[in-house]
Amino acid sequence: MTIEAKQGLESRAIQVPPSITRELANAAMSVEGLIPLWFGEPNIPTPKFICDEAARSLAAGETFYAEGLGRPYLRDAISSYMSALYGKSIGVDRIAVTVSGGNALNLAFQSVLEEGDTVVTLTPAFPNLLSIPKLQGARTITHALEVKDGKWSLDVEAFLETAKGAKVVLLNSPSNPTGFMLTKDEIARIMEVLRERGTWLISDEVYARTVYSGKAAPSFLEVSEPEDRLIVVNSFSKTWAMTGWRLGWLTLPPSLTPVVEKIAEFSIASAPPFSQRAAVVALEQGEEFVAQMAKNYQHARDLVCNGLLAHEGVTCPVPESAFYAYFKVDGVTDSIAYARMLIEEAKVGLAPGDAFLVGEPGWFRLCFAQTDEQLNEALERLSPFLAKAREIA
Amino acid sequence: MTIEAKQGLESRAIQVPPSITRELANAAMSVEGLIPLWFGEPNIPTPKFICDEAARSLAAGETFYAEGLGRPYLRDAISSYMSALYGKSIGVDRIAVTVSGGNALNLAFQSVLEEGDTVVTLTPAFPNLLSIPKLQGARTITHALEVKDGKWSLDVEAFLETAKGAKVVLLNSPSNPTGFMLTKDEIARIMEVLRERGTWLISDEVYARTVYSGKAAPSFLEVSEPEDRLIVVNSFSKTWAMTGWRLGWLTLPPSLTPVVEKIAEFSIASAPPFSQRAAVVALEQGEEFVAQMAKNYQHARDLVCNGLLAHEGVTCPVPESAFYAYFKVDGVTDSIAYARMLIEEAKVGLAPGDAFLVGEPGWFRLCFAQTDEQLNEALERLSPFLAKAREIA
Incomplete structure (x- = not known):
């Protein structure tokens, strides 16, 4: 031995x-x-209308490999959905279909992290958010939310101070487990500072639609330009009760899309085409x-x-x-x-x-x-x- | 900046x-x-009988998160299938369902590799086999097959010499792209030497059933004990024409199963339950x-x-x-x-x-x-x- x-x-x-x-x-x-x-x-x-579409696709023999970034019809549907939701054009060249939100996070970190880089996030946090970069060899730093007047709250300037020198800032608003949600102003301020620093921001927005007023939580997409160093993670799991399907997507700077395509090829390649058909129906008929x-x-x-x-x-x-x-x-x-x-x-x-x-x-x-x-x-x-x-x- | x-x-x-x-x-x-x-x-x-089972499962509302190692009924079915195929008991505690063969390879490497480790394999090779450990920070060394008398052939002793000092040996028999297949004797010899050295062997056997004589290609499972440092990768893609489904499995040393379960939790978590139902039918009615x-x-x-x-x-x-x-x-x-x-x-x-x-x-x-x-x-x-x-x- x-x-x-x-x-x-x-x-x-x-x-x-x-x-x-x-x-x-x-x-x-x-x-x-x-x-x-x-x-x-x-x-x-x-919902039945989503399951039925998958069954139809299966019966039609849609069981072959799909494109690494997802089937074109689903990427189109996501681009339209996001553009309508946030009132600005979000091009299909920024969209990558992923095999779950977790897969999306893995691909996001893989595309920007190097061994030894630092990732900063808020706590309380869903633990996988930090386990993923740790498995990729990153150091992680956490900054705690506070409870003020019976609500979760963030001192944004103190957090930005903690985040100095980090390669990636990871945010999850709306937050699991706290239900904390960044305001539009806080989002704008964070985006402004990270842009100036050239820091990557991975924004996990899988609970974007699970809000009690308005259609969606404030998103970093609303205050950013396509080539900002911003990667937004979404998932079909919570919004359309599709947890078991393992379907999510990334919104990327256009220049990062080919990188994610390459990594996806070496990871899971692409979600099942029959699931991607069901996802289109969820987006288009799920409101x-x-x-x-x-x-x-x-x-x-x-x-x-x-x-x-x-x-x-x-x-x-x-x-x-x-x-x-x-x-x-x-x-x-x-x-x-x-x-x-x-x-x-x-x-x-x-x-x-x-x-x-x-x-x-x-x-x-x-x-x-x-x-x-x-x-x-x-x-x-x-x-x-x-x-x-x-x-x- | x-x-x-x-x-x-x-x-x-x-x-x-x-x-x-x-x-x-x-x-x-x-x-x-x-x-x-x-x-x-x-x-x-x-095949229709496989698709129909997924549709039935969807209609029955089987759309929730599955266990990290896969649904118990599928792990059982895989254990029975493998045990019957190789004529020896392969326990369910060794089986992990994965989201594609590629995902299986990722989990296999993640569970044993450290930054800077060396992985040795044969060429010609499916390129993802080496891109996956490279993305995880490994060094890779290749050893070429030769053509002899109109057939691909391997000098086993020379290969084992090349593999000295490697953390992981990766083999793919039957091989993509060559169709080269290790004999039972070659497999026994490689297993013997790697066991002695304590080297990990990741054996990608996704083409195990695509053979022109007999039921299956010789497998490292036939010459190994459960706690050997052997990880076997299989997939539903080629054998049952299920490429788009992204379904595979690992056969592990029992002590490594909890490690893979942990990593899977941070990766894709688990394949869709309706796909796992279809996979059972493939195994049990697909011969x-x-x-x-x-x-x-x-x-x-x-x-x-x-x-x-x-x-x-x-x-x-x-x-x-x-x-x-x-x-x-x-x-x-x-x-x-x-x-x-x-x-x-x-x-x-x-x-x-x-x-x-x-x-x-x-x-x-x-x-x-x-x-x-x-x-x-x-x-x-x-x-x-x-x-x-x-x-x-």
């Missing part, structure tokens, strides 16, 4: 922490009657569904936040977007242990705050993309553990 | 060459009546189709190889597997230029040898997964350019 061989499984992959939530969920597989509110997923299957979902989520948010805030020991900044309540239970000293206890005793599955790169204990994420019945039952089950946290933890 | 920012688009991605074949194909989009034989793709759509395809390919191989060998200036080692003729035209000094000329003048699309990491000019790959009519027409169109190569090139 050579020395090299003996190192065995000590690759970079081993050093990236596994998903805490996934581990909890796997361990809870056998708990009967559990209400699982840990994953970020709508509770309803993909009624999207509007109804936003209403449902707003209703569910109010139900859940009111239910949580009824407990004195609970802090729950009211989310402005996405479909999560991210809340703190006073007195909890170990969120993972507490989440494990809640699985066993309350039979409710929550994602512990530790999963979102947050040091402070006591935080949990609850996905409220659920029926009223399930949410009411979950709140009732959680109730004794929110009131008595101090004694239990 | 900081110095860092000025470096701009000089990331690792930029340095990996794009796919030569993809570039030629893109440039040829407008050539009417072209017979495209460059890509490795069966000419028929996915008749697989056998028929092998017969068709053998017939097409004979047709094409005889057609090519009728020309004095053509060298065409007869492939034992896969669905490519990889042949040399005497006198061609620039395969890419010649392939470009063939697009324009013969209206036939071939992949130039340069695409397969081969230095020697004059080689081309022709995919014969086509109808007799198309193949005969292509041979006729190519005929003057095979006879006259010396004058034209």
